[in-house]
Amino acid sequence: MKMDLAIRNGFLFDGTGNPAVKADMGIADGRIVRIGRIDGTEAGRTLDASGLAVCPGFVDMHNHGDNGILAFPSADSHIMQGVTTSVTGNCGESMAPLDDGTIELARRYVAPFVPPCEAVDWSWRTSGEYMRAVAAVGTAQNLAFLVGQGTIRIAAKGFASSRASAAEMAHMKALLREALADGCFGLSSGLIYPPGSFTGTEELLELAGELAPAGALYATHLRNEGNYLAESMEEALELGRRWNIPVQLSHHKALGRPNWGKVRHTLRMMEEARAEGIDVCCDAYPYTAASTTVTSLLPPFALEGGVEETLQRLREPEARRRMAEEIRRKGCQWENWIADAGLENIVLSECSLRPEVEGKTLREIVGTHAAGADPLDGLFDFLAEVRCLAKMVIFAIDEEDMKAVLAHPLSCIASDAWVSAPSAGGRPHPRGYGTFPRFLRRYVLDGKLMTLQEGIRKITSMPAFRLGLQDRGLLREGFRADVTLFDPYRICDHATFTDPHRFPEGIPWVIVNGAVVVEEGRLTGRLPGMILRRA
Ligand SMILES: [Zn+2]
Numbered sequence: 001m002k003m004d005l006a007i008r009n010g011f012l013f014d015g016t017g018n019p020a021v022k023a024d025m026g027i028a029d030g031r032i033v034r035i036g037r038i039d040g041t042e043a044g045r046t047l048d049a050s051g052l053a054v055c056p057g058f059v060d061m062h063n064h065g066d067n068g069i070l071a072f073p074s075a076d077s078h079i080m081q082g083v084t085t086s087v088t089g090n091c092g093e094s095m096a097p098l099d100d101g102t103i104e105l106a107r108r109y110v111a112p113f114v115p116p117c118e119a120v121d122w123s124w125r126t127s128g129e130y131m132r133a134v135a136a137v138g139t140a141q142n143l144a145f146l147v148g149q150g151t152i153r154i155a156a157k158g159f160a161s162s163r164a165s166a167a168e169m170a171h172m173k174a175l176l177r178e179a180l181a182d183g184c185f186g187l188s189s190g191l192i193y194p195p196g197s198f199t200g201t202e203e204l205l206e207l208a209g210e211l212a213p214a215g216a217l218y219a220t221h222l223r224n225e226g227n228y229l230a231e232s233m234e235e236a237l238e239l240g241r242r243w244n245i246p247v248q249l250s251h252h253k254a255l256g257r258p259n260w261g262k263v264r265h266t267l268r269m270m271e272e273a274r275a276e277g278i279d280v281c282c283d284a285y286p287y288t289a290a291s292t293t294v295t296s297l298l299p300p301f302a303l304e305g306g307v308e309e310t311l312q313r314l315r316e317p318e319a320r321r322r323m324a325e326e327i328r329r330k331g332c333q334w335e336n337w338i339a340d341a342g343l344e345n346i347v348l349s350e351c352s353l354r355p356e357v358e359g360k361t362l363r364e365i366v367g368t369h370a371a372g373a374d375p376l377d378g379l380f381d382f383l384a385e386v387r388c389l390a391k392m393v394i395f396a397i398d399e400e401d402m403k404a405v406l407a408h409p410l411s412c413i414a415s416d417a418w419v420s421a422p423s424a425g426g427r428p429h430p431r432g433y434g435t436f437p438r439f440l441r442r443y444v445l446d447g448k449l450m451t452l453q454e455g456i457r458k459i460t461s462m463p464a465f466r467l468g469l470q471d472r473g474l475l476r477e478g479f480r481a482d483v484t485l486f487d488p489y490r491i492c493d494h495a496t497f498t499d500p501h502r503f504p505e506g507i508p509w510v511i512v513n514g515a516v517v518v519e520e521g522r523l524t525g526r527l528p529g530m531i532l533r534r535a
Pocket residue numbers: 090091190221250251
């Protein structure tokens with residue numbers, strides 16, 4: 001049989017954590033068909049990989065690619081990093097399910113993250129219908145979807161902060177079962193974001209019971225990653241304990257200087273939970289700054305009812321007084337970014353209504369108000385003016401903590417990014433373009449937190465197995481041909497906070513399902529990605 005593509009003379013890292021071997025690899029019909037010796041005449045096309053590491057395509061365990069994939073099907077920012085599979089629908093926020101009665105609330109819930117684009121016509125309702133909408137446009141990367149608890153709750157009861165009634169609970173469970181049947185890999189939660197923040201532990205526990213028969217994943221952005229990090233983690237572990245389901249702690253970190261060092265304790269908690277029998281892992285990005293929407297600056301009560309009501313409160317003196325009081329209260333239980341990081345460490349990254357503030361700190365933005373005025377008043381005015389449609393980058397993570405998480409055997413690597421392309425504009429967090437090359441360059445090859453083969457395992461087989469993928473994440477005969485080639489001497493990230501839309505270097509070839517999507521460092525524009533469905 002003539003093979004489609006032969007990759008010769010490379011150093012093969014199979015993804016298991018084993019050291020490299022010098023071998024050739026042959027691909028036919030989208031699969032790896034031979035690993036060994038291949039001569040130059042056996043394939044339609046031969047690629048010389050001398051000096052290059054040949055490894056399984058990278059798997060991004062946590063991102064928000066589902067929001068932008070219809071606008072950026074070639075997934076430039078992910079593909080150029082060597083990411084061939086993305087786990088999307090994270091932090092409680094997915095593009096489906098939608099309900100006719102609450103669709104406007106759901107649209108506004110995800111609006112800050114969805115780039116304007118004709119293909120986004122909101123005609124889908126179920127996860128399965130959204131998957132088909134994405135497949136119809138095409139995608140360069142493989143996508144594995146989670147369904148968001150927040151999105152499900154909006155479909156069942158809008159933005160109400162009340163406890164779910166028995167009927168609403170039954171509705172939410174049915175929506176989760178339907179999403180799992182459509183092929184979603186599990187449930188995500190974002191418990192700092194309404195309506196996740198309105199959801200009590202008992203409601204979460206009950207809903208997560210629907211994951212148990214399938215053994216599907218529960219991935220969570222914890223209720224608090226600062227003052228109450230350990231308590232929030234205990235809540236997540238309880239779901240694993242109760243239902244015997246895998247628990248994935250998303251973008252694990254300790255936010256805010258007073259909380260730095262806490263990850264040593266939480267990593268130990270993970271080890272103890274595993275010893276107890278709970279299947280828990282975490283993921284992390286290799287940056288000391290987080291990123292999210294500006295509405296997260298406000299206390300939960302301010303977000304009840306959805307964005308229109310929030311905008312109303314931003315204009316009411318009594319609500320403003322209460323917001324300021326809650327932001328200033330010491331030791332609050334909600335994720336208080338201003339208390340954790342300070343206005344000077346929060347940078348506006350994307351703001352379509354006032355693009356001139358992109359790259360400025362909140363301190364700089366509200367500092368333009370009258371001297372002696374309360375900076376929070378300036379902040380509330382600003383948020384009202386931009387209609388809460390902005391994203392921010394928050395510098396609040398200790399690098400030593402981050403390294404401890406990256407180095408831990410229970411962590412894999414994730415970008416937590418939205419899919420992007422240089423044409424998108426704004427100043428998004430550079431993790432969207434840099435996570436994987438930065439991890440390999442700065443923390444594996446130079447920083448030596450682990451061996452190269454272990455670093456590659458964390459971005460290939462570990463997340464693939466976490467998802468239960470049977471034929472991705474390793475270089476094995478019979479496996480799907482998702483392959484990334486990189487030059488260990490040259491690989492590095494170039495995206496920065498001031499200049500984020502920059503592709504990395506040293507990743508000359510990326511192959512998805514046997515098709516070349518990056519050729520000699522350039523995007524080919526091909527869309528061979530598949531919608532993956534839980535087995
Ligand atoms: Zn999150």
